[in-house]
Amino acid sequence: MKAIEIRNKYLEFFKKHGHAVIPSAPLIPENDPSVLFTTAGMQPLVPYFLGEKHPEGTRLADFQKCVRTNDIDEVGDNRHLTYFEMLGNWSLGDYFKEESISMSFEFLTKELGIPVEKLFVTCFKGDKDCPRDEVAAQAWKKSGILEDHIYYYGKDDNWWIAGEEGPCGPDTEMFYDTGKSACGPNCQPSCDCGKYVEIWNNVFMEYFKDKNGYTKLKQKNVDTGLGLERMTMLLQKKETPFDTELFAPIMKRLEELQKVDSIESRRIVAEHLRSSIMIISDGGKPSNLDRGYVLRRLIRRMIRHLNKLQINLEELSTLINLNVEILKEMYPELEKNKELIKTVMLEEKDKFVKTLANGEKEFKKAIDRLGNTKLIPGEIVFKLYDTYGFPPEVTKELAEENDYEINQKEFKELFKKHQEKSRAGSEAKFKGGLAEQTKETIAYHTATHLLNAALKQVIGKDAHQRGSNITVDRMRFDFNCDHKLTEEEKKQVEDLVNKWIQEELPVTKQEMKKEEAIKSGAECMFIEKYPEIVTVYSIGNISKELCGGPHVTNTKELGKFKIKKEESSSSGVRRIKAILIKE
């Protein structure tokens, strides 16, 4: 079965079981600077686990584009990927353990045809925070999972939370027995030897964790995630995802082009190429900070491995074409964004190529000077980063190729200091720049707060911001709403915003504890993603929002607010495009 067939089967199956199929959120979360990329299907849904009503109901399913980069330097082995697709189904206070487990079982055994003997499951073994999950284990038994295929583990294996705080709970994981021989008498699902491969994770999300511990959520949710590449590989009885149709044509092309053979380098190129394509297509740009830096690392590491394979870098453009061909059925947006992807990727390649050879020379010189030690000081790693644009994993690989190690700790400290400095620098530049040339974007930013407040008055207080995008010429604002706004509603919204502008309301800024801010009724998109101390911007007494700013100091600076367009953005989400006209 091809990956896209598995995806379609999955969505059809959950549709049949009453789920609304929602679109994948972008890889780069809109308006949420606190996370780099979307890393799981649940991420865009957090407000709904906490009790907010989802316009599509209480049963949802989707495929979600995800990027996880914690293991970037593991890519090249037979399983790690930075980009992957997660199939997910959710219950928002609807079904819980039994139904979730029986649907998973039915999907795996009936729809995908996996023999029950190949399935192993794990459940939470219980601790002071939460009891042993006998309910899940019973449900598995009732479905037909063999009794000795059920294992219990603690929080390390069978508990799921995104990060440190937020909605969470015990999970039950499903494993596929590849049939490889056991690595020893203790070989079991938690073992890393490759015999058992995790295929699906159902999280029974009924707790909320903050620094004081666990409390129960208002509602019991289910959050599940099934890794598509892995499932495809298993169903096709392939050894690695690189042998499936998602990567095989690229792997083959690389093999034809290479002058030096290395399967590891081919995998790195194939994986990083795909990941970079997906990130750029969703709006990513290489830079030295945060998201941009992840993308830069992916592209630069890929370039170095193309060099290792001695593949002419001029081939990059045709490799992008081929990769888009492979992926466009699954992600039709790639076709449309192909030229952009090429421009961004080739520009980054040109930048890196200029310094790559010199950096490698510098590296050789530096290790020659080291004498007997096999540990490369952080300072050298940092210099290679700072002067030659070498991401640390590239230097690490160079080191390993020469039997050296790098002092990660020292490098990380230097890097952190450097990032703090450049972040402060770019913020200062931003402020300075805004004062002169982009008064417009600041004004639009304040206008989004007014619009947010006006929508609450006109549509209802459940109308919340879902995203926004500002340029010097216009603003775009997404919010949840189950209907197209009427002419009357649009006019009311426009009139309210203009009334507040005319009232010359002061815009004030206050720092406070997150808890206090929420208690005081401040609006925010994703509460758990803010730090403990937050900035709250108030406009007169009509708007109060958690926000990083900057804003104008008085609404009189905005000019006249005009809605240009109101349209659907995605299911249950409307989009307003508006402008400010200087009087």
Ligand code: SER
């Ligand atoms: N959030 C869980 C995971 O990422 C299930 O989707 O594994």
